[in-house]
């Protein structure tokens with residue numbers, strides 16, 4: 522079994538909880554209250570900037586030049602491409618400002634940035650992987666199961682269920698598998714632990730948006 526197969530298995534119950542969350546189910550049906558989606562998008566705007574910075578740090582620390590370049594490009598993708606979705610949503614949904622990072626987002630970005638800076642680079646790569654992989658799985662899940670043909674959140678769904686995003690996800694998984702294979706068993710365990718922690722933080726990000734949790 523590859524490291525990524527093992528890592529995904531370890532979060533399967535959590536992933537099951539994610540796709541059963543009201544935020545995700547209502548996003549799928551197009552019934553998510555706009556105020557909750559606005560909160561989520563404004564937080565995600567801040568998240569993507571810091572996530573992009575964490576990816577760039579990982580790129581700078583990667584051992585191989587191909588991996589370094591891939592992570593720098595992922596960073597650019599988060600800040601430029603994904604954020605373009607937010608900008609268009611801001612126009613459509615009337616979000617006028619990004620605001621402060623609320624607790625769930627604050628916790629998540631600081632976890633990613635400290636891991637990117639201070640933990641072994643393999644662990645840092647594993648910590649950012651759920652940001653790719655869980656979004657891809659959730660995007661595909663919603664795309665496959667949605668019934669309503671007139672969903673106000675369709676562009677969000679299409680971004681994460683789309684092929685462009687899938688290419689980056691496959692590449693991120695492959696890089697994690699190759700660094701995992703080249704390292705020790707105890708480092709692989711630390712990678713899995715980081716993967717699980719970040720997956721939990723993904724859950725809390727959506728949950729806090731649904732409950733509009735502020736400081």
Ligand SMILES: Cc1ncc(CN)c(N)n1
Pocket residue numbers: 565568569599603651652653656723726
């Ligand atoms: C919180 C979060 N995690 C992941 C993604 C997808 N890159 C995102 N947009 N926001």
